[in-house]
Amino acid sequence: MDAIHSLAERVRNLRPSPTLAIDAKAKALKAGGADVINLSVGEPDFDTPEHIKDAAVRAIRDGFTKYTAVGGIAELKNAIIGKLKSDYGLDYRPEEVMVSTGGKQVLYNIAQAMLDPGDEVILPAPYWVSYPAIVELAGGVVKCLPSDPKKAFALDVGAIGSMITSRTKAIILNSPSNPTGAVYGSDDLTAVAELAMKRNLTIITDDIYDSIRFDDKRPENVASLMPEAKGNTLVVNGVSKTYAMTGWRIGYLAGPEAVVKAATKIQSQSTSNPNAIAQKAALAALTGPQDCVRKMAAVFKERRDFVMARLGAMPGVECVNPNGAFYVFPDLSSYYDMEIDGRKIDGSLALADYLLDKARVAAVPGIAFGDDRFIRFSYAADIKTLKEGMDRLEAALNALKG
Numbered sequence: 001m002d003a004i005h006s007l008a009e010r011v012r013n014l015r016p017s018p019t020l021a022i023d024a025k026a027k028a029l030k031a032g033g034a035d036v037i038n039l040s041v042g043e044p045d046f047d048t049p050e051h052i053k054d055a056a057v058r059a060i061r062d063g064f065t066k067y068t069a070v071g072g073i074a075e076l077k078n079a080i081i082g083k084l085k086s087d088y089g090l091d092y093r094p095e096e097v098m099v100s101t102g103g104k105q106v107l108y109n110i111a112q113a114m115l116d117p118g119d120e121v122i123l124p125a126p127y128w129v130s131y132p133a134i135v136e137l138a139g140g141v142v143k144c145l146p147s148d149p150k151k152a153f154a155l156d157v158g159a160i161g162s163m164i165t166s167r168t169k170a171i172i173l174n175s176p177s178n179p180t181g182a183v184y185g186s187d188d189l190t191a192v193a194e195l196a197m198k199r200n201l202t203i204i205t206d207d208i209y210d211s212i213r214f215d216d217k218r219p220e221n222v223a224s225l226m227p228e229a230k231g232n233t234l235v236v237n238g239v240s241k242t243y244a245m246t247g248w249r250i251g252y253l254a255g256p257e258a259v260v261k262a263a264t265k266i267q268s269q270s271t272s273n274p275n276a277i278a279q280k281a282a283l284a285a286l287t288g289p290q291d292c293v294r295k296m297a298a299v300f301k302e303r304r305d306f307v308m309a310r311l312g313a314m315p316g317v318e319c320v321n322p323n324g325a326f327y328v329f330p331d332l333s334s335y336y337d338m339e340i341d342g343r344k345i346d347g348s349l350a351l352a353d354y355l356l357d358k359a360r361v362a363a364v365p366g367i368a369f370g371d372d373r374f375i376r377f378s379y380a381a382d383i384k385t386l387k388e389g390m391d392r393l394e395a396a397l398n399a400l401k402g
């Protein structure tokens, strides 16, 4: 029997994460000796701050190496409650908080806990690559809400109301956004909060990039702007991006107790508690000095400005100035339908392939984020690397123009 037939339909229909696939291809090329500039990665290039690593070493030495409570240790839950209070003015009880193996597992648990087959989730596009797969794995159906780069990818609040059906359970918001770097306006967030209350909709607010915003405003989300909407809101966050801790795998959820309890039940029968040592490290991250966070955000801003200046000087490249996260998402579609060396650039996949093969620059095709016009470049790399990456991109695009 062909082994593929023994696999569930669920997994046969599942697309592997395209960002991880490109990253793997770039790393394999690099391992083979190729000089690849990898701008496909979704993680800060900084090292985890020392005081956080020290806390993990201490945890190991102290024998903090056993199972913990499924939804996370009490101290960490309290630290999360402290962060949500100080950053957002939101009050949560420990029963309303769950710690998981990264923000990704939080989202997975939520989908498994909330969605019945056929339930709909509204997803503003461009969206983070894993949202559709997470919804679909739970049997849910994604309803895309397009956004317009001419309006800086602002949320089209007016369209949401008409997308809601009797099957609509939730909307996912991600601000600052991966891949666009857009930060939603307070008025738009407030309008979505009002709509959610009126139409009995859950808002999943993925705030994982909340510390990396360039407008000097405090973090905000639907619940901080409209406290009455807290009962409709699931706050998703984590330490991966804020503290350069992607490999530690700690994310968290705050929301209504019934949902948190259900999500924790899913976790109890899948992965159990998140890594005990990483929980101690996350505790040190949230309760320790925060100047490392501000420093990293300031460096990202310098790099954003550098990359935007370079892209701005390239003909036929349109790019919305990102207000947060560490990605630029230029529209490179003016280079589509061109041919080079017998290769037709018929969309973002072909262009990303061309850039990797010919220019040795790894970037993620926009189609993975729901819009084929764009390519995502991460600027989580030092200026020297970014300069080389932009030089190569410019040369590769010029070569396409012939």
Ligand SMILES: Cc1ncc(COP(=O)(O)O)c(C=O)c1O
Pocket: 042, 101, 102, 103, 104, 105, 128, 174, 177, 178, 206, 208, 238, 239, 240, 246, 249, 250, 251
């Ligand atoms: C928008 C968004 N949400 C959630 C995550 C998940 O992060 P983690 O699982 O590392 O906490 C990522 C990571 O790339 C992301 O970009």
